[in-house]
Amino acid sequence: MTAPEDHQRGFERVVALSEASKALLARSFKVNLLALDAMVQSKRGGGNLRGFDEVSSQMRLWSRDLHRDLQQLEARTRNLVARTSLVRKEKHTIDLLRAAALASRNSALLAAYEARGERHEALERELAGDWRAVREMLGDLDQLGLMAIVLSRSAMIEASSGSQAQREQLSSVSREFYRNSEAVTETIKTVLKTVDGR
Amino acid sequence: MKKAIKLFESGAHSWQVIARDPELPNYLIDTNEYLISAGEVALLTDPGGQEIFPAVFSALSAATDPRKLTHVFASHQDPDVISSLALWLGFKPDLRCYASWLWSSFIPHFGGTKETFIQVPDAGMNVELGGLPLQILPAHYLHSSGNLHLYDPTAKILFSGDVGAALLPPEHDGLFVTDFDRHVRFAEGFHRRWMGSAEARDQWCELAAKLPIDMLCPQHGAIYRGADVERFINWFAELKIGVLRRAG
Numbered sequence: 001m002t003a004p005e006d007h008q009r010g011f012e013r014v015v016a017l018s019e020a021s022k023a024l025l026a027r028s029f030k031v032n033l034l035a036l037d038a039m040v041q042s043k044r045g046g047g048n049l050r051g052f053d054e055v056s057s058q059m060r061l062w063s064r065d066l067h068r069d070l071q072q073l074e075a076r077t078r079n080l081v082a083r084t085s086l087v088r089k090e091k092h093t094i095d096l097l098r099a100a101a102l103a104s105r106n107s108a109l110l111a112a113y114e115a116r117g118e119r120h121e122a123l124e125r126e127l128a129g130d131w132r133a134v135r136e137m138l139g140d141l142d143q144l145g146l147m148a149i150v151l152s153r154s155a156m157i158e159a160s161s162g163s164q165a166q167r168e169q170l171s172s173v174s175r176e177f178y179r180n181s182e183a184v185t186e187t188i189k190t191v192l193k194t195v196d197g198r
Numbered sequence: 199m200k201k202a203i204k205l206f207e208s209g210a211h212s213w214q215v216i217a218r219d220p221e222l223p224n225y226l227i228d229t230n231e232y233l234i235s236a237g238e239v240a241l242l243t244d245p246g247g248q249e250i251f252p253a254v255f256s257a258l259s260a261a262t263d264p265r266k267l268t269h270v271f272a273s274h275q276d277p278d279v280i281s282s283l284a285l286w287l288g289f290k291p292d293l294r295c296y297a298s299w300l301w302s303s304f305i306p307h308f309g310g311t312k313e314t315f316i317q318v319p320d321a322g323m324n325v326e327l328g329g330l331p332l333q334i335l336p337a338h339y340l341h342s343s344g345n346l347h348l349y350d351p352t353a354k355i356l357f358s359g360d361v362g363a364a365l366l367p368p369e370h371d372g373l374f375v376t377d378f379d380r381h382v383r384f385a386e387g388f389h390r391r392w393m394g395s396a397e398a399r400d401q402w403c404e405l406a407a408k409l410p411i412d413m414l415c416p417q418h419g420a421i422y423r424g425a426d427v428e429r430f431i432n433w434f435a436e437l438k439i440g441v442l443r444r445a446g
Contacts, residue, residue: 008288078260081255081260082199082252088289092288
């Protein structure tokens with residue numbers, strides 16, 4: 001891979017992550033609202049919806065955790081974007097300095113290039129550390145996503161215990177919750193693949 | 199870091215300003231970059247110097263998908279305007295840059311190839327951004343000898359490069375002009391020294407006065423809105439410019 005291609009690829013990867021984290025955060029707002037809706041409906045249903053009440057409380061807790069974790073992911077992604085663009089700026093300068101040092105064979109310039117190169121390598125190491133941290137966060141989010149599937153299925157089962165009108169309402173909100181949380185977990189899996197370069 | 203702030207929105211058409219970096223070292227002049235979005239494409243005006251590229255790129259990425267960026271617009275050739283070009287091209291090699299024909303062999307010293315540049319003739323030109331009509335207007339000698347402004351007739355916003363710029367102290371660095379008389383005190387020295395041609399100034403004022411402008415957006419300082427736009431044009435028309443104040 002040539003230097004400009006490497007440069008572009010580094011940006012593509014971080015921009016893909018940034019866009020996905022923005023979309024995930026927006027989606028998690030909706031999941032949060034759906035979980036709240038499910039909880040309100042179960043409270044309205046009274047004693048015959050005790051099972052659904054318990055599951056909807058868990059849904060609410062899960063969606064809060066999800067939202068908090070996605071906010072952290074977005075903040076970390078912003079830092080990653082900033083650091084990536086800083087590294088690219090440094091790399092641009094270093095490439096020019098390197099070309100000049102090699103062309104001139106001037107020892108002072110070579111020394112300046114090497115000193116700047118060390119600084120750049122330190123930045124690259126910090127960037128690699130940031131990527132590892134994001135990878136770990138995404139791994140945790142992926143695990144959190146599995147919980148949503150279990151909760152949604154439980155909610156759909158518990159929804160059948162109410163009256164016909166309640167069943168329809170609760171099934172509808174459970175399905176919506178499932179659909180949105182599944183979209184979140186699918187996006188997380190896609191982002192993981194992007195981050196891993198697969 | 200800088201932040202993107204929305205100035206105008208109508209459907210998929212918007213203007214955002216990327217401004218006010220609290221971490222900017224005081225030896226660098228603060229700049230405003232404007233992002234014009236039209237559906238799935240976007241243009242960035244005076245994308246800035248190489249040193250502030252990380253701050254601008256980060257703010258832009260937080261506000262929109264940076265892959266939408268298809269064009270940059272360089273009002274002139276100064277380093278605070280366009281020296282980051284190579285870095286933007288590193289992100290998006292097919293980016294196109296509108297610039298005066300006069301600088302077509304100067305700006306490539308910052309980066310880009312022949313294909314990167316869309317040379318704008320002295321008279322200016324009409325362009326489209328995702329179907330949105332934009333007008334590149336001549337503003338030569340204000341301050342650069344090949345100088346351009348960008349007008350959006352739909353949003354009624356004029357990007358005016360260095361015209362309208364002000365060097366604001368930190369305690370008066372609001373995004374919008376709120377007290378015109380106080381604000382122009384910070385714009386006066388800049389315009390007297392940087393703007394060298396009264397004839398060019400008169401032509402520009404005549405042109406600008408005919409345009410419906412809701413916002414006049416300079417590259418430095420605060421944005422003029424509403425009646426302050428006309429106040430500025432009138433003030434500028436009367437200002438003695440091209441003046442070198444004697445030291446001591």
